[in-house]
Amino acid sequence: MKIKIDVNNTEHELAVEANTLLVTVLREHLQLTGAHVGCDTSQCGACTVHLDGRAVKSCAVLALQVADSKVVTIEGIGEVDNLHPMQSAFREYHALQCGFCTPGMIMQAIDLVTHEENLDREKIRQGLEGNLCRCTGYHNIVSAIESVVDKA
Numbered sequence: 001m002k003i004k005i006d007v008n009n010t011e012h013e014l015a016v017e018a019n020t021l022l023v024t025v026l027r028e029h030l031q032l033t034g035a036h037v038g039c040d041t042s043q044c045g046a047c048t049v050h051l052d053g054r055a056v057k058s059c060a061v062l063a064l065q066v067a068d069s070k071v072v073t074i075e076g077i078g079e080v081d082n083l084h085p086m087q088s089a090f091r092e093y094h095a096l097q098c099g100f101c102t103p104g105m106i107m108q109a110i111d112l113v114t115h116e117e118n119l120d121r122e123k124i125r126q127g128l129e130g131n132l133c134r135c136t137g138y139h140n141i142v143s144a145i146e147s148v149v150d151k152a
Contacts, residue, residue, distance in 0.1 A: 003067040007032065009146030016063045023047045023058035025072060034103040035072035045131030048104035051071045055111035057104075057130070074103035077110070085148050086110050089114045093144035097135035105131050119149045139144075 004013050007030060014029055026032045028051070035058050038046035042060035049058045050072040078084035086106050089095070096102045105128070112119060112127040119127075124142050133141065 001061060001064060005063070005068070006070045008072055014063070018062075018064060019116070020048070020063045021059055022051075022056075022061040022063050022066055022071070026058060026071075032073050032075050036100055036103060038100065043099070043107060043130075043132070044104075046101050046104040048107040048131065049109065050107060054115070055108050063131070072107075074100045074107060077106075084110070085151065086113070086145070089144040089147045090141070095136065095140040095144035095149065099134075101131060101133045103114045104131065104139060109141075111144065113148050115123055121146060124149075 001018060002013060002015050004011060005025070007026070009114040012030065014025060016025060023035050023037055026035050027037070035049050036046035037059060038044040042057045045057060048055050051061065051066060052069050078087050083091070086109050090102065090106060093127060108128060108131045112124060115124065116127060121142050124145050125138065128141070130140065
């Protein structure tokens, strides 16, 4: 089946099977490997991207479901010389160790800061519940997100 999808402000027309996942389209068809496959069960959040402005786990969305939608991946939010404020905060607060969860965590964090009001440390932790980090203990991640909330 053919679909049209806007990924990081570039429109793509792709032929996909009915059971193709969005994460597969991103990683294998478009070579955008920032969305990681960590669990295949939508438990870890490493594959989180934005779909029409909201965070979703791309391993739980069929490519056909996003036809004519706008997808933003970690590759679409900043550049090496011009990081997104959340990327800068993660770097400044050392909010990563191995980095495997970081792209999905950043995309979820941007969604939180964009759509939630009165974010405090507890609400940030609750908002990250579907994104697992096996290295950091979350303290620096929460601090990084909190720093962006304070600047917003």
